Amino acid sequence: MRKPALAAAFLLLAMHAQAQLSNAYAQVLQVTSKPLLARDGADATHFRGSLVFFTYCVTCHGPNADGNGRAARLYNPRPANLRTSDKNDAYMKLIIRSGGKAVARSEFMPPWGEELTDEQIGDVVAYLQSINTARK
Numbered sequence: 001m002r003k004p005a006l007a008a009a010f011l012l013l014a015m016h017a018q019a020q021l022s023n024a025y026a027q028v029l030q031v032t033s034k035p036l037l038a039r040d041g042a043d044a045t046h047f048r049g050s051l052v053f054f055t056y057c058v059t060c061h062g063p064n065a066d067g068n069g070r071a072a073r074l075y076n077p078r079p080a081n082l083r084t085s086d087k088n089d090a091y092m093k094l095i096i097r098s099g100g101k102a103v104a105r106s107e108f109m110p111p112w113g114e115e116l117t118d119e120q121i122g123d124v125v126a127y128l129q130s131i132n133t134a135r136k
């Protein structure tokens with residue numbers, strides 16, 4: 001007599017626990033249906049791009065991306081002013097990936113294709129265009 005009652009109680013408990021779980025799961029889904037960190041938003045892209053810029057490009061192009069980095073005076077032609085560049089995304093991606101020499105510009109603009117992923121190159125171009133004053 002006691003065993004079936006116990007089993008039924010457990011079954012009820014288990015069903016209750018499961019109902020609670022799927023309730024919690026539904027709540028989590030509701031919250032996470034929007035990306036938690038807005039990873040794919042423009043802000044996230046620009047933020048990631050700025051990290052690339054300040055890691056790899058700042059020495060030559062400078063913290064303001066105006067071509068006045070610490071090493072800029074070593075080069076002739078000088079690093080481009082990326083604030084006022086009139087180049088489109090495709091050209092920027094090309095010169096960043098393949099370097100200046102590949103597009104008949106100065107070889108002092110290094111090729112970054114081996115160093116940076118396509119996503120990093122896309123991000124840094126989006127960042128540069130977002131701070132570009134000539135294109136607005």
Ligand code: HEC
Nearest residue numbers: 056057060075077078079080085087092100105106108109
């Ligand atoms: C060693 C110095 C140096 C570093 C580091 C460097 N660049 Fe350059 N970059 C140059 C020089 C010099 C030019 C100008 C080439 C010319 O005028 O022929 C240039 C030109 C460019 C241009 C062309 C802009 C235009 O309007 O024509 C872009 C875009 C660019 N660099 C992006 C980057 C990015 C992004 C990075 C980092 C991933 C980077 N550069 C790192 C030296 C550098």
